[in-house]
Amino acid sequence: MAADTGQQRKADLREPAGWRRAKNRIATILMVLSFVVVIIPLGFVLVTVVAKGASIISWSFLTSSIPPAVLPANFGGIGPAVLGTIEIVALATVMAVPLGILGAIYLNEYGGNGLLARFIGFLSDVMTGVPSIIMGLFIYSLWVVHFGYSGLAGAFALGCLMLPVVIRSSYEMLRLVPNTLREGAYALGATKARVTMTVVLPAALGGIVSGSLLAVARAAGETAPLIFTILGGLLSANTNPFSGANTALPLQIFSNASQPYTGAQARGWGAALTLIAIAFILMIVARIVTARFSRYSR
Amino acid sequence: MTATAPADQPTRAGSAGVLSAKRPLGDRTFQIVALAAGLLVLVILVLIAATTTDQSTSWFAKEGITGIFSKTWNPTANQFGALSFLFGTAVTAIIALILAVPVSLGIALLLTEVVPRRWARPVVYVVDLLAVVPSVVWGLWGILVFAPWLQGIYSSIGNFFNGVPVLGNLFGPPTDGASFFTAGIILAFMITPIVTSLSREVIATVPTMDREGAYALGATRLEMIRGVVLPHSQGGIVGAVLLGLGRAVGETIAVALVIGSSATITSHLFAPGYTMPAVIANQFGEATGVWKAGLMGLGVLLFVFTIIINVVARGVVERSARRGRGA
Numbered sequence: 001m002a003a004d005t006g007q008q009r010k011a012d013l014r015e016p017a018g019w020r021r022a023k024n025r026i027a028t029i030l031m032v033l034s035f036v037v038v039i040i041p042l043g044f045v046l047v048t049v050v051a052k053g054a055s056i057i058s059w060s061f062l063t064s065s066i067p068p069a070v071l072p073a074n075f076g077g078i079g080p081a082v083l084g085t086i087e088i089v090a091l092a093t094v095m096a097v098p099l100g101i102l103g104a105i106y107l108n109e110y111g112g113n114g115l116l117a118r119f120i121g122f123l124s125d126v127m128t129g130v131p132s133i134i135m136g137l138f139i140y141s142l143w144v145v146h147f148g149y150s151g152l153a154g155a156f157a158l159g160c161l162m163l164p165v166v167i168r169s170s171y172e173m174l175r176l177v178p179n180t181l182r183e184g185a186y187a188l189g190a191t192k193a194r195v196t197m198t199v200v201l202p203a204a205l206g207g208i209v210s211g212s213l214l215a216v217a218r219a220a221g222e223t224a225p226l227i228f229t230i231l232g233g234l235l236s237a238n239t240n241p242f243s244g245a246n247t248a249l250p251l252q253i254f255s256n257a258s259q260p261y262t263g264a265q266a267r268g269w270g271a272a273l274t275l276i277a278i279a280f281i282l283m284i285v286a287r288i289v290t291a292r293f294s295r296y297s298r
Numbered sequence: 299m300t301a302t303a304p305a306d307q308p309t310r311a312g313s314a315g316v317l318s319a320k321r322p323l324g325d326r327t328f329q330i331v332a333l334a335a336g337l338l339v340l341v342i343l344v345l346i347a348a349t350t351t352d353q354s355t356s357w358f359a360k361e362g363i364t365g366i367f368s369k370t371w372n373p374t375a376n377q378f379g380a381l382s383f384l385f386g387t388a389v390t391a392i393i394a395l396i397l398a399v400p401v402s403l404g405i406a407l408l409l410t411e412v413v414p415r416r417w418a419r420p421v422v423y424v425v426d427l428l429a430v431v432p433s434v435v436w437g438l439w440g441i442l443v444f445a446p447w448l449q450g451i452y453s454s455i456g457n458f459f460n461g462v463p464v465l466g467n468l469f470g471p472p473t474d475g476a477s478f479f480t481a482g483i484i485l486a487f488m489i490t491p492i493v494t495s496l497s498r499e500v501i502a503t504v505p506t507m508d509r510e511g512a513y514a515l516g517a518t519r520l521e522m523i524r525g526v527v528l529p530h531s532q533g534g535i536v537g538a539v540l541l542g543l544g545r546a547v548g549e550t551i552a553v554a555l556v557i558g559s560s561a562t563i564t565s566h567l568f569a570p571g572y573t574m575p576a577v578i579a580n581q582f583g584e585a586t587g588v589w590k591a592g593l594m595g596l597g598v599l600l601f602v603f604t605i606i607i608n609v610v611a612r613g614v615v616e617r618s619a620r621r622g623r624g625a
Contacts, residue, residue, distance in 0.1 A: 024518035031412060034404025035421060041487050042428055045439045102335035110329055111336070120336045122612060127339055129541060129608035130601065131548020133575045134346060137597040141349035160342055167339070191321060193328035221432025224550035227579055250434045250551070257438040257555055265442060272435045279430050 046276075053273025056266050062274065065236045066252065066267075069259045073266035080237035081252040081271060084151060085278075087241040088230065088248055089220045091155035092162060097212045100166025101201075104208075107167070108174040109196050121171070127164040135160045136225035149231040151241030154248065157225035162215045169211025173204040176296040206293030210286035217282035221275060223250035249275045346601060354595035356588050366595070371561045371577075373585070378592040380599070382561040386478065386571040387600075390553065391546040393482025393567070394489055399539055401486075402493035407523060409494075410501045422495075429491040437555030440484045445475030445556055452477070452568040473568035476558035481573070484552050489542040496541060500534030500618065501527055533618030540611035544604050550575035574600050 056073055067076030103124070111117020139157040147153070177200050185195040201208075226232070231245040232255065238246045249271050256268030358366070361378055368379030405425060409418045452473040459469045504527050512522040528535075558570020559580060578593045578600075585593055 020518050020521070024520040027520040027523070028412060031404045031408035034401040035408055035425075037401055038405065038425060038428065038487075038490055042424065042431070044443075045431055045435065046427075048439055048443055049435060099335045099338060102332045103338065106329075106332035106336035110332055117336070120339055123343060124339045125612050126605060126608045127343060129544045129548075129604055129611075130343075130346070131550065131575060131604055133548065133550040133578060134350070134597055134601045134604070137350050137353075137578070137594060138342075138346040141353040141594070142345060145353070163342070164339060167336075191325040193325040196328070217430065221430075221434070223432070223434040224575070224579055228582060231583075250432060253434045253438055254551055254555070257434070257441055268438055268442075272438055275432055276430075276435060279432065283430060 049269060049272050049276055052266065052269035053271075056270040057273060061267075061270055066247075067235070067263075069256070069261050069264040071261075072263040075263065076267070078249065078252055078267060078271045078274070080234060081247050081249045082274065083237045083239070084230065084241075084246045084248040085220060085250075085275075087239075088151045088154045088158060088226070088246065089216060091152060091241060092158035092219055093212070093216050095155065096159035096162035096215070097166055100163050100212070100215075101170045101208060103163070103167040104170035104174055105196055105201070107171050109192070109200065124164040124167045128168065131224070132157075132161055132222050133224035133228075136228035139225070140228040144229055148243070149229065149245045150243050151230055151238070151246040152243075153229035154226050154246065155241070157229045158219040158222060161222060161225065162219050165215040165218065166212050169215070170204070170208045173207030173211065173294075173296075174200060176207070177203045178296070203296070206289055207296075209293070210289040213282050213286035213289065217279045217286070220282070221250055221279055223254050226251050227254075249278075347598075350594055350598050350601065354591045354598050357591035357595040360588050361592075369563060373581070373589045376588065378588060380574070380592070380596055382563050383572055383574040383577050383596060384599075385563045386557065387547055387573040387575075389478050389567070389571065390481045390485055390557070390573055391543055393479060394485035394546040395539065395543060397483060397486035398490045398493055398542060402490050402538075402542070403497055403535065405490075405494045406497040406501055407527070409498055411519060411523060411527065422498075425491050425494050428487060433488065433549060433551045434555075436484050436488060437552040440480065440552060440556040441476065444484070445480050447475075448480055448483075449473070449475035452479070456568055467565045468567055470566065471568075472566060474558055474570050476556050476570055477568045478557070478571045479567045481553045481557045481571075482567075484556055485546045485549055488549060488552065489545045492545060493538050493542040496538035496615070497531070497535050500531040500538065500615075503534075503619070504530045531618070533614055533621070537611045537613075537615035537618065540607055540614065544607040544611065547607065548575060548600060548604050550579050554579045 061077040062082055063079040064077035065079055066081065103120070107117050107121050107124075111120070135157045138160065139153050143153045143156060144150075181199055181203060182195055185199040190198070226248055230248060230251070232247045232251040234245055234247050238244050253268050253271045253275065256264045256271065259265060259268075357378060361368075365379060367381050367384075368377075369381045370377045370379050371382060405421070409421055413421060452475065453471070455469050456471040456473040459465045460471060462470070508526045508530065509522060512526045517525060553573050554576035557572055557576050559572055559576070560570040561572045561577070562569070564571070574596045578596055582590070582593050
């Protein structure tokens, strides 16, 4: 668009005055610079994490138990944290994704433009902006005070973070499903629930799955909610996510980052690389799912 | 809610409910389950407010309104004033916005007005990658790599401005790698993706006809942006900035690692400070009694602030979007 009009302008006999062109040029350069300003720290972080993390990562690092912080880098690993992250994120996904999709179904299929649906949609957008630390404090006051620290409590907190994200992304996908599909199914005499479950949902599934995967990736990297719900600080794995303190990768990075010992810091970088790798893999899978299975896109 | 509930009103293929007054039980159950899932959002928000307030009553009761907004936070002396944390949160968020907003707007304009669509996609991916890096990884990098590097720069800037009237108070010594400013920079990295993507969405709604009109009158791209794009998308951009502010205010772990953890109120931006989420995260484990209630109370204040910011931001965005469609 812009390129077209630019050419038209060039064809014009009168070019803008020199100082106007100069200002325009400067503005364009500033825009490009703003992108460069963003690339530099991003590249810096990723390169540092890969450079410092790659040397320590091995199968035994990913599976052995956490050593005391004073030990040098070649001792122990982050096994309990990897296991904890998998347990907690899996539980959170199982809770939040179905509820989020159901919520989106309500908003798009039942609520329509009604006052209640618009109110809930608004609240869910607002809930996306609630800081993750608040979810941790919330589950602490609601659950941990009564039932103690556990992986399940961490999953509740992460689930609360994921819920509005899943609602929003699923809602956008359901909205893209053409009405003619629904009408075709109604014409065959199907009930609304059946139409939703067998026609609308499968049609939007690709987008919903990829949106949910992105929500999972975000939740897996969250630290703040876990401090108040799974406590951390253990050295050996807790295989039971339903009781007792647990640990997770972000929490392990957090505690290693504030250690003065180089061994602990090295293990922190290793855990950071593992965490970023998990997030990237989920993101790439989400992109593949979008590319392969999305029938309707914006 | 019955079968003829107003929720079924929209005729968009939802007419099944209208056609048969007696819908099968399973059908109605499904609707109720979906409604319950939707209402869960409301329930969670109400529960957050109720349970966290309940856990912090002893702090509100002990300190009162003047005590809460007093300066001293000293758990050993049983003093729990939150002012220094409010100050730190405000300062870091403002630094983050000052750094992130021009950059985000620049990228958004670059994507919508300059770069051809084919190139815009990889640029968006790169900016979104900033959001994929977890908060704790920013913090780890911030405290082990970035802050030590900044320390030298801060001290030379500090020496340069030492004794200069106003600037000396802002940038002069004491300086430390872990400081308000470092936290502000890290926050700026973290909020850039959301401000960029929201501004980009808003700017994309500017009608092409308006743009072409400006070009037809002989405007340069900059003049077109200033005359057409910015006035049209002002409201939405304000909303995007507010949502960025909400993120910056609530960001915890990265800030907790690089802020320097010192409950002080100072004009020196290169000095260590503290923010509300950071102090909650750092002290919660060892806190007991009123101390713990105080940290929980800081959470309540934080929740109220972010809810207000987000409600206002969403309202602004929605209104400008509606006006954009109408125009």
